[in-house]
Amino acid sequence: MFKKITLLLILLLAAALLLSGCGDTDPAEDAAEALSPRHGGVLRNAYYAPTNLDPAFLGTIPDDHIGRQWSDFLVYIDEENQPDINRSVAEHWESDDTAKVWTFKLREGILFHDGKEMTSIDVKFTFDRLRDPDVGAATVGLYENIEEITAPDEYTVVFRLAESNVDFLLDLGDYHALIMDADNENFATNWNGTGPFMIERYEPEDRIIFTRNPNYWMTDDDGYPLPYLDGLEFIFLSDSSAQVEALRGGQVDYLLYLPTEFVPLLEEDPDFVVYQKPSNLSYVLRMRSDRAPADDVRVRQALKAGTDRAAILEAAVGGLGTTGRDTPIGPAYGDFYLDVPEPERDVERAKELLAEAGYPDGLDIVLTTQEVSPVPAIATIWQEQMKEIGVNVEIQLVPSEVYYGADDMWLEADFAITDWAPRPSPQPYLAQAYMCDAPWNESHWCDPELDELARAAGSELDYEERVRLYHEIQEVFIERGPVIIPFFVNNLWGAHVSLKNLQPTSAVGTSLDLRTVYFEQ
Amino acid sequence: MALYLLRRLGFIFLTLLLASIIIFSITQFLPGDVAQMVLGQFATEVAIENLREELGLNLPLHIQYLNWAAGFITGDWGDSLVSRMPVQPMVMQRLGNSAMLAGVAIMIYVPLGIALGVIAALKRDRYPDQAITAVSMAFVGLPEFVTGLLLIAIFAIGLGWLPANSSIDPGSNFVQAFPYLILPAITVSLTGLGYIARMTRSGTIDVLDTDYIRAAELKGLPAAQVLLRHVLRNALLPTVTVVAMGIGWLLGGLIVTETVFGYPGLGRLLVYGIQRRDLPLIQAGSMIVVAVYSLSNLAADIIYGLLNPRIRLGR
Numbered sequence: 001m002f003k004k005i006t007l008l009l010i011l012l013l014a015a016a017l018l019l020s021g022c023g024d025t026d027p028a029e030d031a032a033e034a035l036s037p038r039h040g041g042v043l044r045n046a047y048y049a050p051t052n053l054d055p056a057f058l059g060t061i062p063d064d065h066i067g068r069q070w071s072d073f074l075v076y077i078d079e080e081n082q083p084d085i086n087r088s089v090a091e092h093w094e095s096d097d098t099a100k101v102w103t104f105k106l107r108e109g110i111l112f113h114d115g116k117e118m119t120s121i122d123v124k125f126t127f128d129r130l131r132d133p134d135v136g137a138a139t140v141g142l143y144e145n146i147e148e149i150t151a152p153d154e155y156t157v158v159f160r161l162a163e164s165n166v167d168f169l170l171d172l173g174d175y176h177a178l179i180m181d182a183d184n185e186n187f188a189t190n191w192n193g194t195g196p197f198m199i200e201r202y203e204p205e206d207r208i209i210f211t212r213n214p215n216y217w218m219t220d221d222d223g224y225p226l227p228y229l230d231g232l233e234f235i236f237l238s239d240s241s242a243q244v245e246a247l248r249g250g251q252v253d254y255l256l257y258l259p260t261e262f263v264p265l266l267e268e269d270p271d272f273v274v275y276q277k278p279s280n281l282s283y284v285l286r287m288r289s290d291r292a293p294a295d296d297v298r299v300r301q302a303l304k305a306g307t308d309r310a311a312i313l314e315a316a317v318g319g320l321g322t323t324g325r326d327t328p329i330g331p332a333y334g335d336f337y338l339d340v341p342e343p344e345r346d347v348e349r350a351k352e353l354l355a356e357a358g359y360p361d362g363l364d365i366v367l368t369t370q371e372v373s374p375v376p377a378i379a380t381i382w383q384e385q386m387k388e389i390g391v392n393v394e395i396q397l398v399p400s401e402v403y404y405g406a407d408d409m410w411l412e413a414d415f416a417i418t419d420w421a422p423r424p425s426p427q428p429y430l431a432q433a434y435m436c437d438a439p440w441n442e443s444h445w446c447d448p449e450l451d452e453l454a455r456a457a458g459s460e461l462d463y464e465e466r467v468r469l470y471h472e473i474q475e476v477f478i479e480r481g482p483v484i485i486p487f488f489v490n491n492l493w494g495a496h497v498s499l500k501n502l503q504p505t506s507a508v509g510t511s512l513d514l515r516t517v518y519f520e521q
Numbered sequence: 522m523a524l525y526l527l528r529r530l531g532f533i534f535l536t537l538l539l540a541s542i543i544i545f546s547i548t549q550f551l552p553g554d555v556a557q558m559v560l561g562q563f564a565t566e567v568a569i570e571n572l573r574e575e576l577g578l579n580l581p582l583h584i585q586y587l588n589w590a591a592g593f594i595t596g597d598w599g600d601s602l603v604s605r606m607p608v609q610p611m612v613m614q615r616l617g618n619s620a621m622l623a624g625v626a627i628m629i630y631v632p633l634g635i636a637l638g639v640i641a642a643l644k645r646d647r648y649p650d651q652a653i654t655a656v657s658m659a660f661v662g663l664p665e666f667v668t669g670l671l672l673i674a675i676f677a678i679g680l681g682w683l684p685a686n687s688s689i690d691p692g693s694n695f696v697q698a699f700p701y702l703i704l705p706a707i708t709v710s711l712t713g714l715g716y717i718a719r720m721t722r723s724g725t726i727d728v729l730d731t732d733y734i735r736a737a738e739l740k741g742l743p744a745a746q747v748l749l750r751h752v753l754r755n756a757l758l759p760t761v762t763v764v765a766m767g768i769g770w771l772l773g774g775l776i777v778t779e780t781v782f783g784y785p786g787l788g789r790l791l792v793y794g795i796q797r798r799d800l801p802l803i804q805a806g807s808m809i810v811v812a813v814y815s816l817s818n819l820a821a822d823i824i825y826g827l828l829n830p831r832i833r834l835g836r
Contacts, residue, residue, distance in 0.1 A: 046686070046783070049793060051603065052559050057568070059561025136568025138561060188605045203691050204604040204611060205793040206785045235688045237783040238793075241670060242686065246783060249677045249685020401553065404562050 036224040038518040042231040043499070044252040046243040049205050049236035054187040055178040056130055056137035061257060062236070064175045065510040069210055069232060070113070071178035071193025074104060074123055074157075075169045079277070079505035079513075081332070081424045083169040087218070087513070089118065089179060089194065099164040099461060106155040110217045112181050113191075113198045120151035125182035127159070127172075139176045141439065164459040166466070170424040175508065196227040196515045207235045218515060228518035247272065247494055253519075254495035254502075256509050259373065260317040266494045273497055276490040277504035278322055280330045280422040283378055285367075285484040288414045290444035293363055297480045302353035304484055306389035308345040312381050313487040316374040320492065324485035327477035328420065328429040332488065332506040335467050336426055338474040350389040362390030368413035369395050370403045375417050378486060411442050418442060422491075422508050426470055430454040434482075443482035450476050529822075533815040540811045541593075541804060545586050548800055554578065555602045555798040576602050589804060599801035601794075611790065612805045614691060616772070619786040621695055622709070623771035625702045630710035631717060631764055635757070638721025639748070642756075645726060653718060661715035669708040669781035676704060687782040705782045709775060713767055720763045724756035758828055765821030766814075773810030 050062040058067050076087035085091065092105040110118040129135055131143035148160045161168065181192045191199045196218070197210035210232040218226040235252060237243045244262045246252045248269070258266070258274065266272045287294035287303065294300050309323040322331055323342050331337045354363060369379040376397060383393040393415075403409050403416075410418050423429060432438055435454050436446035450473060457469040477483070491509040495502060498520045505511050556572040557564075573579050577588070592599055598609040637657065641650040660668065677685035687701040728734060729752060737747045776788040787806060794802035 046688075051797065052561065053604075057560045057564060059563070133565065133567055134571070136560075136565035136571065138563035138565075140565055186605075201691075202604070202606070203614075203785075204601060204606060205790050206691060207688065235686075235783065237686070237688065237780075238789070239780045239783075241666075242781055242783045245670070245673050245678070246686035246688070249673070251684060251686040251688065405553065 034224070036220075036222065036228070037521055038220075038228045039224070040228070040230055041519040042233055043229050043254065043514065043517065043519075044233045044235065045254050045256070046235045046237045046246045046252040047256060048238055050208075052188075053191060053202070055126075055176055055180060056135055056139070056187065058176055059138070061508075061510055062234070064508065065256065066199075066208060066234065067175065067178050068195070068511065069197040069514065070191050070195040070199050071180070072110075072195050073173055073177055074126075074179065075172040075177075077170060077173035077424050077507055077511070079503050079507065079511075080334070081170070081507055083173065087515075089123075089217075093169065095168070097461075099166050099168065099459070100161045102159040102161070102168055104157045104159075106157065107217060108155055110194050111215045112194055113213060114181075115215075116181065116183070116192075118179060118181075118194050119154045120157045121154075122179060122182045123157045124149045124151045126177065126180045129180065130176055137176060139174060142171055142174060164461075166459060166461055167425050167427050173424060175511075197229075197232050200231075205236055207233060209233050216515075220516065227515040229514065232514065244494070247496070250496075253499055254493060256493050256512065258492040258494045260320050260489070260492065262494070263318065263320060263492065271497055273495055273499075275493040275495065275502055275504045276320065277506050278330070278332050278488060279491040279506045279509070280328075280332045280420075280488055281491070282324060282328070282330065282420050282485050282488050283316075283375055283417050284328070284420050285378070285382065285415070285417050285486070286443040287482050287484070288442075288444050289482040290446070291414070293357070293359070293365070294414065294482070296357045298353045298357035299359070299363070300480065300482060302350040302357065302389065303386070303391065304343065305346045305353065306350035306385055306391070307382065307484050307486065308385055309342060309486045311385070312378055315381050316377040317487070317489050321487045321489040323487050325474065325478055326481055326483055326485050327474040328434070328483070328485065329426040329470060329474055330485075330488040332422065333426055333470075335463075336470040338471040340474075340478070343478075345385075347388050354390060359390075362392065364392045364394070365415050366394045366396050366413070368403065368409060368416035369397050370400045370417065370419070371397050372400050372419070375419070378417060382484075382486075411440065416442070422506065424507060426473075427454075427458050430473070431458070445482035447476065447480070526819075529819050533812070533819070536815050537808055537811055541590065541808060542586070544804060544807050545589070545800070548795075548798065548803060549582065551795075551798055553798060555800065558797045559603055589801065593804070593808070598805045601799050601802050603797045603799045603802075608801045608805045611802070612787070612809060615785060615787040615790045615806075616809055618689070618698075618784070619772045619775070619788070621698055622702055622705055622775070622784060622786060623768060625699075625706040626709040626713065626771055627764070627767070629706055630713040633710070634714045634717025635721050635753075635760065637714070638718040638760075639725055639753070639756075641718065641722040642725035642729060650722075654722075657715035657718045660711040663711070665708050665712060665775075665777040666781050668711050669705070669778055672704050672708055673781075687784040689785065691785070701782075701784070705775075705778050705784050708778050708781070709771065713771075716763055716767075717760060720760045721756065724759045725752060728752050728756045754828055758825060761821050761824050761828070765817040768817040769810060769814035772813045773806070 048062050050066055051060050052058060052063055053066060055067055058064050072089045074088060074090050076084050078084035089107055089110055090104040091107045095102045106120060112118055127149055130137050130139040131146055133140055145161050145163055145165055146159055147162050150158045152158060179194050184190050184192055196213050196216045198213050199208060200211045201209045212227060212230050216226055220226055237246060240259045243255055247255050263274050266274050287300050289295050304326055313319055313321055313323050325340060329337055367379055369375055379395050383395060386393045410416055433440050433442060435451050453469055453473045457466055460466045460469060491504060493512060500518055500520050501516050503513060556569045556578065560568050560572060577585060589599060600606060601608050637653050641653040644650045673685045676683045683704050684701050687705055689698045689701045734747065734751055737751050773787050773791060775786055776792050779786040779789040791806040794806060
């Protein structure tokens, strides 16, 4: 409480200072160079090294974190997973009644870092490249539904889809979809984007240094140019304790994807603030439903009934999240989320179900577990819980590279825990992992009713009706679905107190918007 | 002597050649390939095939190796397969950083280790000897991430005297880098100290037991003179070898320390290269480490000869 009051006071004071500071001069009258007291400072961050900086092949968290600093999105997805036109390079968008033809009007005068103006040619080029099977980006599947992209004039782009897609704006906000310069000939080493920061120097496995883009198109509410920061410096540290020590030692100003075990340490230190926001990042314990034993719905129900979700949440990530309901649609999706009470653990019921399924003496299973925090912790606690219902869980620990490696262990194993990153809407989870012919249907579950509901939800234009469909989908999952989702973990950031205006997001943790972040003088 | 040197340098060249072939072969057996690593788990087959073609990974293995070797000898070390940037400046900059750290560490642990070893030998089997042995061995046994994090907790976070993180700016010179080098250098020194102290102790004890030392003492030379002129000169021979071996370790093997402190040294770069199957980077980095090992061994042999004329080489 005290903290909140102090924060409020600081904010009021800052506001008062700002108001008194710019009361007598109108910033709009000043030249473009006029900067506010918020301007200045270099933001430093420590995280793992990136793998690829070519937007079409971004794959890791650091890849994404770097990408969104030096270019922009046609459609920017905000902190609540909604399209935000004010932060998009499109200034207007509309679709026809069938959600098949989408027309975008671009802002005029947006410049690439090399001074060239961004036009519809570049936008068309960007998405053509991302859907080109010969380029082979990870987005080819996502944009398969695009039939044709046209650029009728310099500032208009039209997307024609084969089938209706009400979530098309969200698809366009995919993290690979950074606006590219159509004249660029080498995407691996030429980072000519339109973004708020320009890459000044990239030292592989050491750091990447950005400077402020003085021609950036966005302004703040007072008309001052964004971004506020003079530059960014991302230092690559391959050890999470080293990252945290760098923050505590003052060598960096903020950390993203702060590991949960460091949260208490930073929270008790008055120099730092831990920001958190519920996300849909989850560790999905999926049960292979096309062969014994989990092909029997009673086995799946028994394992669910024997699981104590709150205990797993507490022990695995220190309670920094919300318990799941065994459906991939979490509370981060607002209305779409079906808010039912957390299922009570019922050991007797679980035993009964197992007996009915033909396992009165219990069951031996192997749980394939990635060696990446907090998956082994989840597996160990669940193993204990299962013991009480007579299920003997053998934990098979494998490195992540092997789990997702050439043999596709994650798609093959009978029982396994897969980490699923946040998506801007529930639909990608259904299309990618749960519909019968989903490419990553890791649980090999095929439920005609779910397929029908999911298809309907994906093309339903009426919001209320979509909400109803998603709720019904969650009921199916709760009743007979192939997954146990113990919890959704919060996105976590650690930052120095002098860093202001951080807006925690429930999308991927990298999408924290650095354009409006500033240091308190 | 010149002939001897020439022969030794020839052997070093052969060592490098052999090492490059071995490293190249090993990387072929690593699971996964660089195209998959660079494009990520979800890239399509087409994209991976395109990249393999572009990077020349579809050529026969011996052609790939010869291409690399021809380039390396003529000074073109190739581009990193991951970042597509030239490997040479990357490796050389890291070598410079590693050399700075190695220099500071050697300045700390070699004199200290020798001093402790001599004291232990002089007070053999008495309290100071036992204390020195126990403490230095304990530090040898402690992993660097433990000593490193302890030092950070005490001197950086607790007392605030030194930076907690040593990710120095690229191109920093020694003066700029110095404050960032102290904690990692101490961490490394605590590991290296024990070896030097042990070697010096046993070398000194051996020499102290010889007749010529007894003779020197009996003819009435001051104890300090006996120690410095007669004991150390002979006792330090094995220590020289340990120091020389240590240089190779300091330049390419400090992966844990570099990771804990975020110090951009050569060891970390090599691990990064290996994780991503970045062949030109792995090759160039390991060639440098092998060369440093070989050259410091050569230097050790030469110093050996200077200290001990009986085994002076080349005759």
